[in-house]
Amino acid sequence: MSGSEILSTLLGSEVRGDLLVLFHRNPGLIDTVDGVARRIGRTTVAVISEVRELLVVGVLMQKRIGASEVVFLDRAKDRELLEAVANHLKTVRISGEN
Amino acid sequence: MHMSLRVRESSLTNPRGNVESVPGGLSSDQRFDAEKAFSSVLVSTVREAVGNALGRNVLEVLTSNGLLDDANNSKEFDRKLELLFGNGAGVLERMVVKDLNRRLGIRYDSEASFDYEKSLETARQVCFLEGRLN
Numbered sequence: 001m002s003g004s005e006i007l008s009t010l011l012g013s014e015v016r017g018d019l020l021v022l023f024h025r026n027p028g029l030i031d032t033v034d035g036v037a038r039r040i041g042r043t044t045v046a047v048i049s050e051v052r053e054l055l056v057v058g059v060l061m062q063k064r065i066g067a068s069e070v071v072f073l074d075r076a077k078d079r080e081l082l083e084a085v086a087n088h089l090k091t092v093r094i095s096g097e098n
Numbered sequence: 099m100h101m102s103l104r105v106r107e108s109s110l111t112n113p114r115g116n117v118e119s120v121p122g123g124l125s126s127d128q129r130f131d132a133e134k135a136f137s138s139v140l141v142s143t144v145r146e147a148v149g150n151a152l153g154r155n156v157l158e159v160l161t162s163n164g165l166l167d168d169a170n171n172s173k174e175f176d177r178k179l180e181l182l183f184g185n186g187a188g189v190l191e192r193m194v195v196k197d198l199n200r201r202l203g204i205r206y207d208s209e210a211s212f213d214y215e216k217s218l219e220t221a222r223q224v225c226f227l228e229g230r231l232n
Contacts, residue, residue, distance in 0.1 A: 004184075010152070011186025014208055017193050021150040079153075086155040089163070092182050 001057070003088025006081050009057045015042060015050040023060070023073040030065075030072040057081065129226075136225040137170045139201060140194075140218070144169045147193040172215045188212070195221070202228070 001009075011017055018040040023029060031039070037047040051071055054060040058077040062069055144166060149157040160166065165182070168174040179187040192208070195217040199206040202224050 007183060007186055011183060011189040014189050014192050017151050017189045020152070021147075021193070024150050024153065082153040082155060085152060086159050089156060089159045089182055092163075 001084075003084040003086075006057065007085050007088065009053060010059070010081070010085070012053060013050055015040070015046055016053060018042070019047070019050060019054060020059070023078075027073050027075055030070050032068050032070055036071060132226040136222050139225065140198065140221075141166055141169045143198045143201065144175075144194050147197050148190065151190065151193060172218045176214055 009016075010020060019036065022036065022040055029036075033048055033051050034044050036051065037044045040047070051060060055062055055071070058074060059081060060071045061074045061077075062071050064070075145157060145161075148160060160182070163178075163182070165175070165178050168178065176187070176191070179190060183190060191214040192212060195212070195214065196206045196208070198204075198221050199217075202221055204221060204224055
């Protein structure tokens with residue numbers, strides 16, 4: 001997956017952006033999708049497919065604790081993906097005419 | 099609350115309005131201070147929004163690319179953001195406005211239609227009005 005594709009996935013929706021901010025601000029957070037949705041002021045329905053996208057790209061991981069499925073940040077993968085995004089952005093020229 | 103609503107209405111009728119559209123007007127010194135204060139709040143909000151979403155490395159790249167040099171110029175900022183982030187630019191702009199509105203006590207509705215330029219203008223008006231009231 002290229003840096004550009006990673007970027008498109010990470011910023012694919014406002015909810016996904018909110019999820020990234022939540023987990024980056026709280027890198028040790030482990031919670032259910034319901035709990036995560038509440039934390040960002042959204043409904044579970046609005047969040048579930050966005051969480052799935054972040055699971056697919058690998059930023060988030062899922063595991064079972066007791067009767068609950070919980071999600072959490074994969075810090076190493078997150079670092080790796082954001083590094084790829086940063087390297088991609090280094091190649092983009094933004095100077096020029098207004 | 100009432101004041102914010104008035105400001106928002108003023109901004110809607112004059113979306114490109116500048117400082118002069120703030121009721122009562124400001125002296126040139128007050129205007130300069132208010133513009134400076136708004137610029138500072140905006141740049142720190144952009145830094146925080148980008149940093150929280152995409153991390154410190156990405157923020158450093160954007161800073162060295164000069165993205166934040168134009169944070170106060172919404173059109174130029176918008177253009178650069180789109181070049182860099184493509185469709186993701188809209189998401190980042192929403193995140194910036196959401197954060198900015200939270201700082202300034204302006205209600206943010208993620209379901210409502212979104213215009214970055216108008217949102218910044220509203221925030222600027224509120225910032226100026228608060229500066230005048232302080």
